[in-house]
Amino acid sequence: MGRKAKDILVKSIIYLATGITLSVLLFIIGFIFVKGIGAINWNFISRDYNEKVFYAFVENSSVPLTIEPKVMENKTTYDKKYETPLEAPVYVENIGAAITKVQYKYYSTDREQFIFSYIEKNSPFQNAVQSNGAPVDIGTDYILQSVNGTDLTGLSTNDVKTLINDQTGQLKLKVISPGGGIKSNIITTLYMILLSLAVALPIGIFGAIYLTEYAKAGKVVNTIRFATECLAGIPSIVFGLFGMAFFVVALNFQISLLSGSLTVAIILLPVIIRSTEEALKTVPMAFRQGSLALGATKLQTIFKVILPCAVPGIATAVLLSVGRVIGESAALLLTAGTVAQIPGTLLSPGSTLTVQAYYVAKEEGNIELACAIGIVIIVIVIILNILSRIASDKLDVFNKK
Amino acid sequence: MEAIKLKKLKKLKKLKEKIIENFFLICALVAVISVLAITFFVFYNGLKPFVTNSYPFWNFISGVEWRPGSNMYGIFYMIVGSVFATTGAILIGVPIAIFTAVFIAEMASSQIGKVIRFAVELLAGIPSVLYGVFGLGIIVPYVLKISPKAQGESLLATILVLAIMILPTVISISETSIGAVPKAYREGSYALGASKIQTIFKVVIPAARSGIMTGVILGIGRAIGETIAVMLVCGNPIAGIPTSLFDQIRPLTTNIALEMGYASGVHQQLLYSTGVVLFVFIMIINVIVNKLVKVRVDS
Numbered sequence: 001m002g003r004k005a006k007d008i009l010v011k012s013i014i015y016l017a018t019g020i021t022l023s024v025l026l027f028i029i030g031f032i033f034v035k036g037i038g039a040i041n042w043n044f045i046s047r048d049y050n051e052k053v054f055y056a057f058v059e060n061s062s063v064p065l066t067i068e069p070k071v072m073e074n075k076t077t078y079d080k081k082y083e084t085p086l087e088a089p090v091y092v093e094n095i096g097a098a099i100t101k102v103q104y105k106y107y108s109t110d111r112e113q114f115i116f117s118y119i120e121k122n123s124p125f126q127n128a129v130q131s132n133g134a135p136v137d138i139g140t141d142y143i144l145q146s147v148n149g150t151d152l153t154g155l156s157t158n159d160v161k162t163l164i165n166d167q168t169g170q171l172k173l174k175v176i177s178p179g180g181g182i183k184s185n186i187i188t189t190l191y192m193i194l195l196s197l198a199v200a201l202p203i204g205i206f207g208a209i210y211l212t213e214y215a216k217a218g219k220v221v222n223t224i225r226f227a228t229e230c231l232a233g234i235p236s237i238v239f240g241l242f243g244m245a246f247f248v249v250a251l252n253f254q255i256s257l258l259s260g261s262l263t264v265a266i267i268l269l270p271v272i273i274r275s276t277e278e279a280l281k282t283v284p285m286a287f288r289q290g291s292l293a294l295g296a297t298k299l300q301t302i303f304k305v306i307l308p309c310a311v312p313g314i315a316t317a318v319l320l321s322v323g324r325v326i327g328e329s330a331a332l333l334l335t336a337g338t339v340a341q342i343p344g345t346l347l348s349p350g351s352t353l354t355v356q357a358y359y360v361a362k363e364e365g366n367i368e369l370a371c372a373i374g375i376v377i378i379v380i381v382i383i384l385n386i387l388s389r390i391a392s393d394k395l396d397v398f399n400k401k
Numbered sequence: 402m403e404a405i406k407l408k409k410l411k412k413l414k415k416l417k418e419k420i421i422e423n424f425f426l427i428c429a430l431v432a433v434i435s436v437l438a439i440t441f442f443v444f445y446n447g448l449k450p451f452v453t454n455s456y457p458f459w460n461f462i463s464g465v466e467w468r469p470g471s472n473m474y475g476i477f478y479m480i481v482g483s484v485f486a487t488t489g490a491i492l493i494g495v496p497i498a499i500f501t502a503v504f505i506a507e508m509a510s511s512q513i514g515k516v517i518r519f520a521v522e523l524l525a526g527i528p529s530v531l532y533g534v535f536g537l538g539i540i541v542p543y544v545l546k547i548s549p550k551a552q553g554e555s556l557l558a559t560i561l562v563l564a565i566m567i568l569p570t571v572i573s574i575s576e577t578s579i580g581a582v583p584k585a586y587r588e589g590s591y592a593l594g595a596s597k598i599q600t601i602f603k604v605v606i607p608a609a610r611s612g613i614m615t616g617v618i619l620g621i622g623r624a625i626g627e628t629i630a631v632m633l634v635c636g637n638p639i640a641g642i643p644t645s646l647f648d649q650i651r652p653l654t655t656n657i658a659l660e661m662g663y664a665s666g667v668h669q670q671l672l673y674s675t676g677v678v679l680f681v682f683i684m685i686i687n688v689i690v691n692k693l694v695k696v697r698v699d700s
Contacts (some may be wrong), residue, residue, distance in 0.1 A: 009584070017504070024565050233683055
């Protein structure tokens with residue numbers, strides 16, 4: 001084969017490889033968007049993942065319908081993905097709300113339910129309380145299961161209306177808040193980001209300051225560097241094992257937000273140390289000399305001159321860390337659990353978005369929902385990427401000056 | 402008087418600086434302490450069953466069945482699975498990654514290079530669980546179509562997912578080290594009459610080989626340590642050394658993640674032992690990377 005032919009062959013292999021890389025990326029993102037976009041809507045973001053059954057005590061007071069019945073019917077909202085109306089909505093004055101019978105699809109189960117499809121502004125639901133007196137929220141799309149102990153299965157909408165209107169005094173309603181959303185996972189993820197950064201950021205930044213500003217080349221520095229590299233290379237499942245043995249068991253933090261965020265904080269350390277170090281190194285030596293020449297102490301130089309210059313680099317570290325926390329799954333699986341709930345305390349468990357995506361894909365085989373969560377994650381990752389690009393451009397601009 | 406006061410003040414200031422310097426040192430040492438603590442806790446728990454003789458080490462390391470119910474804990478077939486999956490991923494992923502890196506560093510205009518770099522960064526930023534979901538939604542059903550077996554979860558599916566996942570690591574490190582090769586090397590090669598392609602493959606890549614090797618080894622590290630993505634596509638059988646691409650595998654990592662949630666006693670300790678084996682693999686890789694980086698710095 002001639003040299004030219006050989007060159008062309010190799011060139012086309014290179015083009016092919018690059019094409020494969022790009023198409024893999026497009027294919028993955030495309031797959032996740034196409035599969036998941038159908039499940040994305042406001043309810044998906046704003047609801048809890050699990051349905052919650054609760055009793056609500058509601059005043060029994062007549063509220064006239066203030067809008068035209070036609071308008072009310074039009075205002076009736078269905079979650080079209082899950083609900084098919086079986087009967088027209090009926091307005092029940094005594095609770096100031098319209099009830100609709102729907103075919104309700106909750107993942108693989110299909111059942112007939114009554115839902116509140118429209119709620120008047122001055123409905124007694126505004127003052128609904130739980131048995132302990134705490135106020136409780138009843139919104140549209142919530143499911144009504146029983147009234148004063150009478151189960152509604154098999155009734156028609158008009159039967160329910162009569163039933164409610166026949167009651168006297170306070171009503172005891174058994175209500176189910178609809179599930180299928182990822183609100184709790186979003187909030188857990190935010191908690192996880194804040195907590196782990198609160199621990200890892202100061203330690204990482206101060207550590208990087210020591211390495212760049214104080215340390216003289218020698219055994220100590222070499223050891224620290226080797227340790228940082230090791231940390232970066234340890235797979236997250238091993239961090240999970242450690243978190244389980246140390247935070248969960250030895251310190252008795254349980255499988256919880258705290259155990260999870262401390263484990264993740266260790267995972268973040270090398271990321272933060274490295275990018276802060278890079279940023280500190282780019283600050284010109286002349287700045288340090290100038291500051292010291294003016295009589296500033298080393299500490300003053302660090303905090304008043306060097307650190308402010310390194311802010312874009314530290315911002316990059318933060319963005320990278322946020323990406324890391326969002327992407328982390330194996331370690332959190334072992335240390336923070338898979339419970340889709342908003343952790344009430346530091347010691348209660350909660351699952352982040354990625355853990356939830358894993359859980360629904362693996363345990364429920366629901367790829368569509370996993371992809372919907374994936375869309376949320378990818379959008380965040382893209383935003384983080386763009387932001388960190390802006391931050392590093394800022395650092396470059398500063399250097400050119 | 403004044404002079405003494407000033408001296409005292411200076412001393413105080415110096416003390417303060419010294420204290421804070423030591424505080425910074427302690428922060429830097431957290432990384433070292435963490436590595437030591439991780440090593441200690443994983444090894445302490447993982448070696449316990451062998452030291453206390455509650456399970457023989459040989460049965461653990463050479464066994465090909467993992468049946469906690471009948472007190473059989475063998476991980477040899479998992480080691481084989483991990484090694485096969487990693488090797489396969491490297492064989493497929495590395496060539497694609499190096500060629501892509503060559504394209505970005507040597508052939509693309511700066512604009513196109515920027516776009517591809519952004520794409521690679523994005524690929525690196527996608528959480529591993531989404532690769533797993535992708536594998537479960539696309540690769541597994543496709544493997545099922547061509548597989549003689551009744552399931553798509555397989556060594557092949559694992560290899561493909563891992564090959565994709567190591568791309569960004571290998572690409573970005575190779576690309577950086579190819580870009581770092583001095584211009585004079587290329588000019589020298591052109592001056593001798595070599596074509597662009599010849600220059601790339603005979604001069605530039607050999608000059609960048611230690612950097613590329615670092616990328617490849619980090620890729621191996623990522624592949625062998627990957628858990629969640631693999632867990633969704635590998636099948637996790639309780640026994641059997643894989644003999645074909647369509648066999649299911651159970652890598653070391655997924656063994657830990659699958660059962661850690663409910664295991665107790667010897668079962669739990671042996672999951673830590675699985676972690677120890679994984680840890681040893683990773684440490685060997687780390688040491689090699691460290692050596693390579695040193696070689697690069699020295700040269």
